Amino acid sequence: MAITRRKALITGASGGMGKACARLLGTTQDLVLTDASPKLAQFAEELQAEGYTVTGVHQGDLGSAALLSAIMADMQQGDLPLTLIHTAGLSPSLAKAEPIMQVNLVATVRLLDAIEPLLRSGSAAVMIASTAGHLMPQIPEAATLMADPLAPDFMANIMALMNGMAQGDAEKLAGISYSLSKQAVLALTQRRAIAWGLLGARISSISPGMILTPMGQKEVQTPGGAAMQNAAPLGRPGVASDIALAAQFLVSAEASFISGCDLLVDGGSMAAFRQGAAKIA
Numbered sequence: 001m002a003i004t005r006r007k008a009l010i011t012g013a014s015g016g017m018g019k020a021c022a023r024l025l026g027t028t029q030d031l032v033l034t035d036a037s038p039k040l041a042q043f044a045e046e047l048q049a050e051g052y053t054v055t056g057v058h059q060g061d062l063g064s065a066a067l068l069s070a071i072m073a074d075m076q077q078g079d080l081p082l083t084l085i086h087t088a089g090l091s092p093s094l095a096k097a098e099p100i101m102q103v104n105l106v107a108t109v110r111l112l113d114a115i116e117p118l119l120r121s122g123s124a125a126v127m128i129a130s131t132a133g134h135l136m137p138q139i140p141e142a143a144t145l146m147a148d149p150l151a152p153d154f155m156a157n158i159m160a161l162m163n164g165m166a167q168g169d170a171e172k173l174a175g176i177s178y179s180l181s182k183q184a185v186l187a188l189t190q191r192r193a194i195a196w197g198l199l200g201a202r203i204s205s206i207s208p209g210m211i212l213t214p215m216g217q218k219e220v221q222t223p224g225g226a227a228m229q230n231a232a233p234l235g236r237p238g239v240a241s242d243i244a245l246a247a248q249f250l251v252s253a254e255a256s257f258i259s260g261c262d263l264l265v266d267g268g269s270m271a272a273f274r275q276g277a278a279k280i281a
């Protein structure tokens with residue numbers, strides 16, 4: 001008789017961190033995978049050939065309502081708690097300001113809204129944020145807008161605010177969008193933890209430093225990315241499994257009193273910046 005196991009939804013599943021999370025979480029949980037990349041099907045096949053159980057493969061834009069409802073249909077599992085590791089995201093070396101905000105914040109809120117009806121006591125989620133969110137100064141006007149990214153005029157308003165800050169510099173604009181969107185994920189995680197706690201469910205975030213995934217390989221070639229890597233007192237870049245191992249802990253029973261917090265997995269970079277031992281570019 002097949003044993004019923006908890007299901008883990010991994011977003012960004014064919015990206016660097018997503019793959020590492022799928023391989024680690026998939027040892028004890030059944031996997032539901034989603035990513036915009038067409039490479040997802042091949043990765044799911046590889047996992048199945050290696051003995052992993054993949055119960056759902058959903059290729060498409062995480063912002064799509066149809067995709068989300070197909071994913072949630074696969075995640076239904078009665079009273080069993082679920083796991084969510086949300087790694088899908090865009091960075092300034094991969095996209096412009098508007099899609100960055102759309103994926104990193106708007107799609108994240110839609111994902112959490114969609115999964116909430118399925119939460120049971122013991123469910124646990126990890127959002128991948130970024131050290132960029134910690135480095136960005138708090139801008140109260142932006143924080144107010146980003147608290148409601150599904151408002152009809154949200155994108156127009158946040159783009160106007162960010163354009164004012166970037167003053168015509170498109171590269172700067174994308175960087176601001178990335179940092180603000182990740183700052184919003186940190187705040188969102190705290191807010192959801194309050195609501196989820198009433199259900200016995202937990203949500204935390206991880207802020208990676210420079211991790212040499214496909215995204216990280218591009219970012220490290222920028223002054224900001226290189227500064228992040230060089231700042232790490234541990235003297236090495238991160239690898240995707242550094243993040244997967246931290247995520248595995250945060251969703252485990254051993255972390256059952258941890259919710260609403262952010263874990264820096266950055267080789268000590270933020271400590272070095274905060275103590276003045278390293279400088280951001």
Ligand SMILES: NC(=O)c1ccc[n+]([C@@H]2O[C@H](COP(=O)([O-])OP(=O)(O)OC[C@H]3O[C@@H](n4cnc5c(N)ncnc54)[C@H](O)[C@@H]3O)[C@@H](O)[C@H]2O)c1
Nearest residue numbers: 012014015016017036061062088089130210211213215216
């Ligand atoms: N790599 C780093 O150094 C670093 C540092 C800090 C934070 N992060 C964050 O970590 C997360 C994972 O990044 P990674 O390094 O594994 O990058 P990656 O580019 O290897 O993986 C990201 C995945 O997200 C997917 N994706 C992008 N837009 C999507 C959309 N609209 N719908 C569905 N999927 C979409 C991509 O197809 C890709 O497979 C991201 O949120 C990123 O911002 C990365």
